[in-house]
Amino acid sequence: MQYSYFPGCSMDTTGITYKKSIEYVCSKIGMVLREIPDWNCCGATCAHSKNEKVALALPAxxxxxxxxEGLELDVAVACASCYSRMKHTVHAARQSEETRQELEEIINMPYRAKADVLSFLEIFARPEMMRLCQEKMYRTLKGMKVACYYGCLTSRPVEVTGASSTENPMEMDEIVKLTGAVPVEWDFKTECCGASHQVDAPKTARPQLERILKNAQANGAQAIITACPLCNLNLDMREGELNKANGTAYNLPIYQFTELLAVCMGAGVKDIGLQKHFFPAFDLLNEYLRKAGDTV
Structure with a gap:
């Protein structure tokens, strides 16, 4: 069980909890991640807003x-933006032989576009992976109510991602159920978090975060679960700020879905970087773990 692995630029910094929890879970279930040697930035937002060919060539x-590497492995990608840019490149190269050849000329390397690009949501949602994860769990978060937040890039555009649904995906919901947590029904599963506009246009972007927090809490969620380093960072970093600025009382820890899996497989605080969260992350997990005679 092996994948080529593209970590992306954020995974050693703002996405460290996602990286550590992914690697922890993979080590427990025997999944081998072979990091792509000498990888470069995927281009993220800036490349495709400036030059389409550069935006395709960087992931290519x-x-x-x-x-x-010659192993013919599919490529596992953690960041939703990296995933989106790589999926666009694969799609473009497979749709047009002319485009594929042009990309080869730009990068000065052969590129066949044979490998599929997969998010960790797609990987862990496979039945055999869910079975392996469940076999390694001995803790439970039974009854903890969570809002599964997919964000806007893991499913859109559907002609590129091949997603089962752009409005009501269920992969994360099914994965999270393995931990005993209970996904709530809510209205903002695939809304945008504002992405990098939380930095360059905060007056416009902050309300997007507040709508997500408000709807999740109104529908009974006790935490929001993500599958993207930027979505996670925006919500985790800004929740306390929004409470202070607006007099609200949102009380929703923000976890990556792999953090829940890792905790239920026995991960400690420093194993997966739980201490690095901006919004308090311990109390809710311990509340439910104590019911089963354990703590994180």
Whole structure:
């Protein structure tokens, strides 16, 4: 069980809890992640807002490097933005032989576009992966109510991602159920968090975060679960700020879905970086773990 692995630029900094929890879970279930050698930034937002060919070529080089390993492995991608950019490149290369050849010329490497690009949501939602995860769990978060927040890039556009649903995806919901947590029904599963506009246009972007927090809490969630380093960072970093600025009382820890899996497999605080959260992350987990005679 192996995948080529593209970590992306955020995974050693703002996405460290996602990285550590992914690696912890993979180590427990025997999944091997082979990091692509000499990988480069996928281009994220800036490249495709400036130059379409550069936006396709940056991921193409990473995918070509993975192919160069000769193992014919699919590529696992953690960041939703990286995932989106790589999926666009694969889609464009498979749709047009002319485009594929042009990308080869730009990156000065062979690129066949044979490997699929997969998010960790897609990987862990596979029945055999869910079975392996469940076999390694001995803790439970039974009864903890959570809002599964997918964000806007893991499912859209559907002609590129091949997602089962752009409005009501269920992969994370099913994964989270393995931990004993209970996904709530709510209205903002696939709304945008504001992404980098939380930095350059906060007056416009902050209300997007508040709508997500408000709707999740109104529908009974005790935490929000994510699958993207930027979505997680925006909600985790800004929740306390929004409470202070607006006099609200949102009380929703923000976890990556792999953090819940890791905790239920026995991970401690420093194993997965729980201490690095901005909004308090311990109390809710311990409330439910204590019911089963354990703590994180």
């Amino acid at each position: 080089r990473n995918l070509a490097l993975a192919e160069e």
